[in-house]
Amino acid sequence: MALETMKNNRYRMVRPLGSGSTGEVYLVEDTLRNRQEVVLKLLHAYAHPLTHDAQSASRAFLFEAGAISQLTHPNILPLLDYGTETVDGEVVPFIVTPYCSEGSLATWLEKRSNDDVLTLEDAARLVRQVAAALQYAHDQGIVHRDVKSANVFIRSTLNGPPAMLVADFSFAQPIPEARVSGLDIRGTPEYMAPEQWEGQVVPASDQYALGVLVYQLLTGRLPFQGGIEQLRDAHLKSWPTPPSTINPTLSPEIDAVVGRALAKKPGERYPTVTAFADAFTRAIQPVPVPVAPPLPPEGMNVGNVTGTPPPPTPARRLSPGMIILISVLALLVVLGGIGLIANAYSNRSAQSSANVTATANTNVTGTANAHATGTAQSNSNANGTATANKNATATANTHATGTAQAHGNVNATATANARATANANATATVLPAAQLSGNWVNADQNITQGITKMAITNNDTNITVHPFSKCSPTDCDWGTKSNKYTGSPFNILFVVNGSTESLAISPQGTQLTVVDTSSTNGTHTYLLDKG
Secondary structure (H helix, E strand, C coil): CCCCEEECCCEEEEEEEEEEEEEEEEEEHHCCCCCCEEEEEEHHHHHHCCCCHHHHHHHHHHHHHHHHHHCCCEEEECCCCEEEEEEECCEEEEEEECCCCEEEHHHHHHHCCCCCCCHHHHHHHHHHHHHHHHHHHHHHHCCCCCCCCHHHEECCCCCCCCEEEECCCCCCCHHHHHHHCCCCEEEHHCCCCHHHCCCCHHHHHHHHHHHHHHHHHCCCCCCCCCCHHHHHHHHHEEEECHHHCCHHHCCCHHHHHHHHHHHHHHHHCCHHHHHHHHHHHHCCCCCCCCCCCCCCCCEEEEECCCCCCCCCCCCCCCCCHHHHHHHHHHHHHHHCCCHHHHHHHHHHHHHHHHCCCHHHHHHHHHHHHHHHHHHHHHHHHHHHHHHHHHHHHHHHHHHHHHHHHHHHHHHHHHHHHHCCHHHHHHHCCCCCHHCCCCEEECCCCCCCCCCEEEEEEEEEEEEEEEEEEEEECEEEECCEEEECCCCCCCEEEEECCCEEEEEEEECCCCEEEEEEECCCEEEEEEEEECC
């Protein structure tokens, strides 16, 4: 539409800015604001309502615009003016907003270079700002219905990072194909929540759209693409590829947070859009690794802290042979001492016998001989004992040597067995279990939740699993995952609906046992039949 002026010459056209999803966009001068440049949008979304009642559509627009004009938040692009204008004989609503020369987030995403990378911290800050704007609107009873990168504008600030401004609240374009169903379905198909496709919009629908936007920021692509029908089926039934599969720098925690925001049912998403933003912020933060404080130098006191003394050196245990040898030496020392005492006693007896009679000398001599003989016998016994100890020492040493040799043989045998086992294991090749391959269906025909069917294929030493779960009114597609086969049960991990699903798959006769350990729903076991 070629327009020169609008609203009684208040707005003078400068140039067209393009055609958006809601209509045509122009840069205009506001003569009441000292020729300030603002943006004027002609909302064709209201020009052809589903009811074909232009008067009803106009009243609906004025009601919504009046409510939106009351929104005052630092992250909401304000609505400066609104009304209707007759263009080429047709009544067309219009809105006026400030002009953001930096453009929208969609424009930035299209123009950014490889060096212009959005860090996780930048993404989290962006998400928090958009979520804050949406939460404020939700608290006022207003749902955006069309959250997307083209409706988030960038405003530079003097200090710090740019601010995000959310625009076009409740002015989403109707889906043309929805007219056949008679439902008021409005939004951008790539971002629309499952319930939005069925004509039902709730605050959690904005959270779903923000989850799509976050997915786009993290991976550089939208979770689903295609025509209207393809997008509808995907949003209703399929789970997107986890972001970390596309961007390996992302963590499973980020996968889980984004997956929960993209849950098929509104009640399974985060309770509020700000709760989603908070969870995303926590997920991008690395887990701190505790570091032990450095120890002070040895012997230095720091307050009440003293350097830790080195551990005591454990006492060395003596061998049995050494114990016997030390015992023999101790016994010899004792016997030697006894001999010296006896010898000294004999000398004193001999000296004192010089002054006695011959009879006394004879007696002393006899006594001395007796003592000498006794001493000799004692020494002989001592020698015998020493010999016995020597033999005992020899025997003990021989036994100890034999025992050590026996232990050496045992250790050698154990080492040989271990090496043989290790070699046998290294040589053996573990092949995928052929009985896992095929199409499987849940044996419970009346299943209302959980895994309903599963396709498993073998690829050399890898196994690919493609499960489905009950998702009213049809099954939800989990996508495919592959993992190296190391034996039964076969373990594989999926991130579904914000929940980490750890599957342990093993054959059980003609059936398949699947143990699903969920981070949110606990552990469940399913029996599947070959389909």
